[in-house]
Amino acid sequence: MKRLIPSLLETLEKGLTLANPLIAQALWHLRHPTRRGVLKACAALPLLFVLYVLILIPFTPGIGDIRKAKVEQPAQILSADGKLLAEFKPSNREWVKLRDISPNVVNALIATEDHRFYQHWGLDWRRTASAALHTFSGDRQGGSTITQQLARNLYPDEIGRAPTLTRKLKEAITAFKIEALYTKDEILETYLNTVPFLYNAYGIEMAARTYFDKSASDLTVLESATLTGMLKGNSYYNPVLNPERALQRRNTVLGQMVKYGKLTPAAYATLSRKPLRIDFERQTEPPGPAPHFAQQLRKWLASWADRNDYNMYADGLVVRTTIDSRLQTMATQAVTLQGNQLQGIANSVWGTRAGCSNGRDLLQTFLRETPDYRAAKDAGLSDDDALKRVSSDRELVKSLCESKTRVQADFLAMDPRNGQIRAWVGSRDFSQDPFDHVQQARRQPGSTFKPFVYAAAFEAGAKPTDTFVDKPVEIPLAGGEVWRPGDEDEPSDRKISLRDGLAYSRNRITAQLMETVGPNKVARLARAMGVRDSELDPVPSLALGTSPVTLKEMVSAYGTIANLGGYVEPVMVTRIEDRKGDVLAEFAPVPPKQELSADADRMLIDVMRDVVNRGTGSSIRSRFGVRGDVAGKTGTTQGNADGWFILIHPQLVAGAWVGFNDSRVTLRSDYWGQGAHSALPIVGDFFQRAQRSRLIDTRVKFATDQEPGWFAERSARLRAWFGNLFASSPPARPEAPVAPRGTTRRAPASAPAVPVEPSASATLAEPRDIPQPPLLQAPGSAPGSAPAAASGAVDGEARGGGEPALAPTPTPDDVVPPDAGSPANALPGTSTNGGSSP
Structure with missing residues (x-):
């Protein structure tokens, strides 16, 4: 290398020496042009121009591109049953x-x-x-x-x-x-x-x-x-x-x-003397039956088309989705009906027609956040004067009040067996609110998060019959703070089983269980089961749903519960074809990944059945007449800012959220603000319609009964053989046959009967038709009865059993305590109950 560099330098120097005369000669001719030289230059210019044009031709659109533009065909989005959902123009x-x-x-x-x-x-x-x-x-x-x-x-x-x-x-x-x-x-x-x-x-x-x-x-x-x-x-x-x-x-x-x-x-x-006479009106594309779903699908399809060298606007792609147009229509109708009724309540409690006359303090806060107020402040006005100026603008006040107090709702339904999304409603009205609350809005899930705590406990060895004492709970947090979760009633100092803790959404019981299991384990399990995009803060208050999540994540995670612990990622598309019907891509269902053991999941499903049979979600049966093997969970957050309900069935999981875009605005009602009265009717109406249309088979059941293992089966046979051998009389016939695999476990003897097909469904405006949950019985009561709690409402969502002549004033069920969101590191706790601990 040392010898090569000098030789290269020497060669370059010789080349420059030889080129110098040529360069000098060319410069002399440019300074002293001859007639012949000018003619040569003029003749060369067209040749150079033609050469440049020829070079540009490959960089212009080809013939095929132009022909494609003439016969441009946008992608068609079809439902699973062949109905047109959208065209991507x-x-x-x-x-x-x-x-x-x-x-x-x-x-x-x-x-x-x-x-x-x-x-x-x-x-x-x-x-x-x-x-x-x-x-x-x-x-x-x-x-x-x-x-x-x-x-x-x-x-x-x-x-x-x-x-x-x-x-x-x-x-x-x-x-x-x-x-x-x-x-x-x-x-x-x-x-x-x-x-x-x-x-x-x-x-x-x-x-x-x-x-x-x-x-x-x-x-x-x-x-x-x-x-x-x-x-x-x-x-x-x-x-x-x-x-x-x-x-x-x-x-x-x-x-x-x-x-x-x-x-x-x-x-x-x-x-030329006539006026313009414009009749102006903006033209908007029809939103279609599933506009929020189509909005999300457009992003996915654009990425797929780029990777596979297709143009989704011109190549005539036919995308077959997982949406069922019939279920989508039912979901849209359910959201619209319940949203409109709740909007009437919101207008009344806020005085919307009078410019939020019933919420002046919060309205002033909203006015201070407007550009008009900031402009007034920038002009040198004091706070009071700037507030008076914007408050005097009636149109501004009315518009602000209406937008802030507009009730929002979303809904998602998914097949838990393969992850296929069947219905997607992102807001009450796409034209007024195109924001997709299903996938983009993150809100606190409240008590709908509790099943993950119980799932972690069951996986660790806990049983539904295990108990905790209903007593004041104080959990120390990092920084010297103390978290004190509470319920609407006072502590009863009685034992409450895990089954009743979840059925009646008891915060103190769930908090003690969370302390035993550990927040980190619960957060890991929730992520594995489907809450994979939102950040979960592993602190004790996570048990009551203080980390914001999306409805899509929650429905996906509940799908894992319905699928006996097997997680399947939600999917939107089954197949993509070209304009001739040839298949370009096919998306087969992905095998489920077991994230929760089947045994723990069976226990969880069985406990969640009690939520709809006799607990906070019992109006699913008593009011909407939903039949079959279903389970679910209600959820309400602090101040009734968010109402949730998710229902699971072997064939379909459906969830709904109700609230306002601004979480500072609520329905201001301990009754209508609860998930059992705001979100549950959406799911109930949808399931009722789907069952009547036979789109959901009410005969299908969860496979929650466990078959005995080899050793247990042989031991039972051996005991029976010895019993028959030494018995003094023939063995008595069993009173009832053993339930076959796949049947539903019977409720405890004290559980009230569940009405399956009520004679008439109640209306939203008749709270007396919503049954109330029974009081828990005290120790010493009949065998099989539920453990006792304090007097009064155990959980303010809909109650199961009986229809009292004079229903007590409903109270919130599973409200997150004001200090529930305090940040803290997870501290492992130990059980303080008198019974078995997980």
């Missing part, structure tokens, strides 16, 4: 044939933009030369033909819009290709269907609807001239914001039509 456009466009539009367009359209082959040399001369003289003018403009509209990324020679050459090359491929009528049709007109209106049809509330076939001469005039500058000649400029430009177009024989001078004299 690149813009808000409706393609119309040239024969369905008013001739006035074509006449105005050609007269104004390209009057020699039928004489050239994509490039008007005379117009281009004239535009170039005007530009060089300082008066910049455009010389693009309709075909060149179409090239820019179709391929803005490949051609660009910079005012450079390269861009103009690429535009001209593409225009020649388009002329070679299209007829003149096809070029006009494509141009008029792709040109933008502001306000998300693309193409002449959407422009006609937006500005004149009519179809493109009905446009008059004046209307056609107005829209054609916008092509020179959409914003500058916007007839909505700049009517004077638009009127002037419209008359210029009319003048061009007179010049090229498309309009008589007499007609021009009459028409």
